[in-house]
Amino acid sequence: MMPLVRLTGLSVAFDGAPALRGIDLSVAKGEAVGLVGESGCGKSVTWLAALGLLPPKARITGSVMLDGQELIGAPAPVLERVRGGRIAMIFQDPSSSLNPVHRIGKQIMEALGLHRGMTGSNARAEAKRLLDLVGIPDAARRLDAYPHELSGGQNQRVMIAIALAGQPELLVADEPTTALDVTIQAQILELLQSIRRQMGMALVLISHDLGVIAEACERVAVMYAGRIVEEAPVAQLFDAAAHPYTQGLIGALPPMDGPRRRLAAIPGGVPEPWAMPPGCGFAPRCQFRSAPCDAAIPGLMGLSDQHRAACIRVAPAAMPLERIPA
């Protein structure tokens, strides 16, 4: 089956410093993919680059194919139809994404006008339906509310309603729950799931939180220093993480039960983009580092049909993986 979106060798550099160093990732129709990693690993830049939302000084190479259409270097009118129409994006902080001086109804209707040519009472009725869909009580009256009159969780629902206005085939949600309280985070995750089921929409969920990804996604890609270091179905990643960085991320999560022991923290910090290690980006922090790690950047190798990892210790289907005590 042809994927909905396929990124191939996507790279981005700012002022000569690489932010993204060759991303290969595809998203099938209706699929939920998680992108996880720490700040600066390039998980947000990947999708900003794919949608042409980076400032002009960013140097972008590689390819982003949407249903057979190349988006990198595409003319503005093409991108404008894609953005919000076929691929919508929501961000971490809803209050800074909404215009504070316009009523939320107007902001939803603006998107409806742009992407579906709806105006007047038609648009208003559809805006109300969308607010109902994202679970805002008393939707008809709320259309006339301003963003500051709603809570953070409700504003994020409004952002989701605006994103859905163009009936996108893919929703890219960039840390959509990070600014919200945990009980509200649970509400938003549940909402994203139910909308995805109802509309058959694909979802890319960008998060630093493996737990959030595990609950909302089928497949997950782990990013480190501008590259994907491991990719697997969610359950497989947690049961048999192959890359030392993924193992480290899982080990760094405080357990919910069992005796309290020291967390397996990953030493050091992420490399700066202008001082990338020559080989594997994770090598300086890796407990299994050896000379070949610094010789060349390891590529993604298949462990099984759907499980790939970029580590020289991973021999394709040869040795059984030793489990690192997390």
Place this chain on the structure above:
Amino acid sequence: MKAGGALLEAEGLVRRYAMRRGLLGRAVEVRAVDGVSLKLERGRTLGLVGESGCGKSTTGRLVLGMETPDAGRVSFDGAVMPQPGSAAWRAMRARMQMVFQDPLGALDRRLPIATQVGEPIEIHGIGARSERAARVETLLRAVGLRPDQGARYPHELSGGQRQRAVLARALATDPALLVCDEPISALDVSIQAQVMNLLVDLQEQFGTAMLFVSHDLRAVRQVSHRVAVMYLGRIVEEGEPDGVLHEPAHPYSRALVSAIPHPGRAGQRIVLQGDPPNPADRPSGCAFHPRCPVATSLCARETPALKARPDGRLVACHVAHGEVSAGQGHARQEAA
């Protein structure tokens, strides 16, 4: 220093703010903290957990005297806390320090790290002048920084290193109590683990008691000996971290625990309806009742007291204490 015994005791702390709605609106009273009592033993950690606006940070500032309570009292090391701002209070503040969420905001960008770590030693006149440089070096090593990193400025360090520097500075006066307000929430996951490990190590090494304020129950379990769950200015449940996490007694704690995302979670999540409440518009009776799945009409009328169950767990819930059988939820009566 004697081990065990209460180091910090707070009783019935209340902190109100006046908030004006709109330009000409009438001032509304907001009770950020509404009768919080807590006790912290020497060398132990109490986790204070809750969502934004529940008053956990204000409680942290109240116990340090950084804010004056409108009612209630704080005693530290067996003595009532002196008037904030007085010389006696300043002397006592050397023994209790604060660590904030955002290390870059807590550090002075124009001063090298070592100078900032040495500042409290100078201000409180601790030790001989000649020994101060050596003391700074010891502190930097204790938090896992190299002494040569003391010459760096905050922007030259990573987020995790900055939080280590903040910890070194907080430990400079050898405090008996550290109040850590969301010390890890601005950090990346792998760095959070480093800082949590460090907090546990430092406690072991220096015997420092900690009040660990966080919204993250997993982190609280990792570092705390006891945990108190706050909702809208009150403690609604308090007990051993494992007990609260595995068998939460208060319906709000149950929802909070079930909201923790983690891989392979079994069972249905309790998704709370509604938004976190507005402290300026506090519901009657139990403040949680409009969102509570088991609320009854009693819950809407009477505020439950924080009482011990037979097993020692403190809970403030009519249903958990069996004073009333579980209801079906009780919608809030709109004030007409």
